[in-house]
Amino acid sequence: MATLTLLGAINHTLEQQMEKDKSVVVFGEDAGFEGGVFRVTAGLQKKFGKDRVFDTPIAEAGIIGAGVGMAINGLRPVAEIQFSGFMFPGYNQIAMHMARMRNRSRGKYSVPMVLRMPYGGGVRALEHHSESLETLFAHIPGLKLVIPSTPYDAKGLLTAAIKDNDPVIYFEPKKIYRAFKQEVPEEEYTVEIGKARVVQEGSDVTVVSWGAMMRDTLKAIESLKDEGISVEVIDLRTIAPMDSETVVESVKKTGRFLVVHEAVKTLGIGAELISRVNEGAFFHLEAQPVRLTSPDITVPLPKGEHHHIVDQKRIAQAIKKLANFE
């Protein structure tokens, strides 16, 4: 057992998987020598050499497209996009090839590749460094998308992603990279992709969130502890494929549903979750389902960010309203 931050857990997992599996290679802009702008890959080049851990030119289509090629021909690439906002030049490769190679070749070729990218706001970063682009990946058949919110899950999900024979997008909530530590087992383990985690059981309201927003959600619930509201909290963990079952079963029990996310409202993951709740638990609902999201606006520069991301106070207020709705 080691006590690790989320960032530390990712670094440890990469090292462990590279040790166990010679086909794992790690690369990205500044990911080699320097170990990445956040130091997620620190120390790996020194340990595993420049063939397996390397800096790439600034070229996202190149990083992702070459990754697809490597994956087709025997490697297990774990590629880094420096910030999720910069995946767009490589989106062509993601949507046209990474996601479709298995289907196009009727299973002859597969793309066992992991694409890591720090995402999300709240760190007063530069323009295009704070987006939450879950929907853009979840909307593409053939892709998996996971988002850990704890060091334990960071390791388990990354291990599962590297072992997966299909492409996995691995979102890293950079706001909580170093926010807290947790005990992480030294030995290899996986967290099942496609399985949500019930963080806390409750009977009045179901709240679903993921990534950095999970922390704010838990703090909001903590601030309500004297209100006598029993909240069931679910960390979705995998956005695609979505674990409707865990969510629907919970709503059947509570009858009230709130989803909290950083991304904009329209066609956000919240919309999908509410659809599934309606499909699966409609007759159990005691109040209309609620999504707490950013409004449909461009991610503002840091001085305007507080108008974009919902905060703990707003989450608490929404939970209270929902619990008291009659």
Next chain:
Amino acid sequence: MFFEKYDPLKEEMFAVLDKDGKVINKDEEPDIDDETLLKMYRTMVLARVADVKALQFQRQGRMLTFAPVQGQEACQIGPMAASDTKDWLVPAFREAAAMLYKGVTLEQSYLYWYGNERGSQFDEGVNVLPVNVPIGSQVNHAAGIAYASKILEKGESVFTYIGDGGTSHGEFHEGVNFGAVYDVPMITIIQNNQYAISTPRAQATKAKTLAQKAIAYGIPGIQVDGNDVLAMYRVAQEALKRARNGEGPTLIEAFTYRLGPHTTSDDPSIYRSDEEVEEWKTKDPLIRFRKYLSNKKLWNQEKEDKLQEEMKQYVIKTFKKVEKTGQYGPDDVFDFNYETMPKDLKKQKEDYLAYLKESEGE
């Protein structure tokens, strides 16, 4: 005819001044009036002082992350001084000096890096695009602006900047190529400051120089001492001549050095040595230009001290103003997404304002 003398395959570097500000290429010394020379120098000093101060403000927690320009003032001021007011500047993200010369105010520049979009709302008649963070994408805009200028017969030429690392990007290729195919009035300046964050220039491309890339696009390319403001001016002048004569784009590699960190989040000591930085400090573009001006009897120590003090006061005053005016109301995030706000977004805004009101007392 100018560019034909400089074959990028020969790997020569075009220069006018040596590092002590002495003219080493008399034939190519540009004929610039005193007033312009002094404006160029003043803007270089303003950019430098603004940069040094912003670093201090950032360390005090008063400024957000920004991309320092220190060391690269000459590659920016030279071409901008050669340009006309109506010519465009399409920057990447490390062009604060060029932007200031083209009429972006220091207040705007600071506002942007302070985290407020109002810093990109430039004055009427200032043909400058906002800071462009996604690497390479600006080059295509420059091609398009130049294309429009051409077919609408506006007579505007377009400067765009990119870093050495940025030349690896697909969009660099697409943009330069697009411009070349249609012979548009576009000038691409690569600021080769030797690093892309931690990645050295040699790892960005196998090409011996970045100027050589021009060959494949069928346009002139030239490597220039980017710390020599007169060389940068002179080459830009010739590139503008081509642009205005309808002869098409030019690619300029400005060989320079980033004296500061990549951004304030970066620790350069991981990937480069102090000796290397010290060596480049001796080639500081400001020192070189100052010596040139002194030799011309346009400058002296007294003037220098006065200017430094003046700029320091101006920069501090401007930053304090930005700290006051840089705050952000809800209108700012909602009102500029569309020309006319859609009904649905209006409703979202109303809901948000209602929430703000409701939670005011709490």
